[in-house]
Amino acid sequence: MSKIKVERSPDPARLRELGVTRWPIWTKEASEFPWTYDDREVCYFLEGEVTVTCDDGETVSVGQGDLVTFPEGMSCTWKISKDVRKHYRFG
Numbered sequence: 001m002s003k004i005k006v007e008r009s010p011d012p013a014r015l016r017e018l019g020v021t022r023w024p025i026w027t028k029e030a031s032e033f034p035w036t037y038d039d040r041e042v043c044y045f046l047e048g049e050v051t052v053t054c055d056d057g058e059t060v061s062v063g064q065g066d067l068v069t070f071p072e073g074m075s076c077t078w079k080i081s082k083d084v085r086k087h088y089r090f091g
Helices: 012-018
Strands: 005-008 025-028 031-036 041-054 059-063 066-070 075-090
Touching (some): 012 066, 059 066
Antiparallel strands (some): 025 075, 031 075, 041 059, 041 075
């Protein structure tokens, strides 16, 4: 089972319930970098395409319209193939 939870095209009511539009926005150009999650992150992709490869080899592709949850303690590499713009929330 995937450690990364991906909800493709979540219902607008779900996004409202989570308060996504009130979350900060993070942007990043096409690039590749390692990342470790010190806390759980939930994010909603407004733009972009990313392939996330976990240290255990699991690979997940996410992008525009996806609501994604990354677990606390996970180490991975982000490969951004199309510039990212996303709402995010830690905790």
